[in-house]
Amino acid sequence: MNLQFLGAAHTVTGSCYLLEANDHKILIDCGMFQGARNLRDLNYEDFRFMPSDIDCVLLTHAHVDHCGLIPKLCKQGFKGSIYATKATCDLVNIMLPDSAHIQEADAQITNRKGQRMGKTPIAPLYTIDDAMASLKQFVAINYDQEINPVNGIRAIYRDAGHIMGSAIIEVYVMENGEETKIVFTGDLGQPDQPIIKDPTHIQEADYLVIESTYGDRKHQIYDKETPLAEIVNDTMDRGGNLIIPSFAVGRTQTMLYYLFKLWKANRIEDYSIVVDSPLAVEATRIFAKNTQYFDEEATEYIKKHGKLPQMPQLRLCESANESKALNTEEGSRIILSASGMADAGRVLHHLKHNLWRPESTIL
Ligand SMILES: [Zn+2]
Structure with missing residues (x-):
């Protein structure tokens, strides 16, 4: 058995492990490098293996730094199955075409600049067509269901409590009559997050491959609703906008859940709430x-108060014109917009229009 770390080493993006055993080659995740230019350039390098030699991919979750190079893998000859939970399959249906759209737009900008300097045009890392084609190779599985992706290897996905559909993957390799258990945690959630379940406790492993992004920090679990209510009420009283940069998958839905709860408890009024990101709107629908993947509290809550996010004051903003119009509209509102890192996307124009306004808040 041989295990190679091909990404997310010395950096936190580009997760990809190559497991070789019993003459089989399996990838666990096939993520995109994100961040600074020198990291993003790694996405254009050749894979350290022949894509056609890979038997299958086991995918932990739908974040692009874990699945973003799958269309490139398929385009370059990988023909096997990509195993993922049902919710992850739903989410990659929107995440991978969206990522392809960004790749196409990036290449277009680079080529426009390059043309003036006489450079040869570059092709996008992959196109929307490539992304759509790769979606056909996904196989949806359930949590806690054993699968046999190749001879001599079995795998079980456990809830990782990170985003909807996220999984810790237990891989059992049978070699020379002996079984070895390797656990790939993927990204791990914190306990007590709203909506999704807590991460599963794994009791034992021969080898543990664990994410360590926040390894040197102690996460604090505290009441987030009270400060949020204060910030909402203060900003709305001042007549400003509350801008919340939010990841399209996960953070947006968490914030909507908190706002829904605060509104139902009459802790905030029916202030206008806008989700301004087409990807976040799609993810919220998913x-x-x-x-069925909600935790007990969220399940009870929607039983009592109706399906999330049913608020008459909520607007899902999909077109670019509607988004721009928000800057000239009268009144105050809460705007959830991507990207969560505030480095791209529509949130940038909301920051530009609100950072200088003392009555507005960036949360
Ligand atoms: Zn993640």
């Missing part, structure tokens, strides 16, 4: 469809 969350609402997959309530």
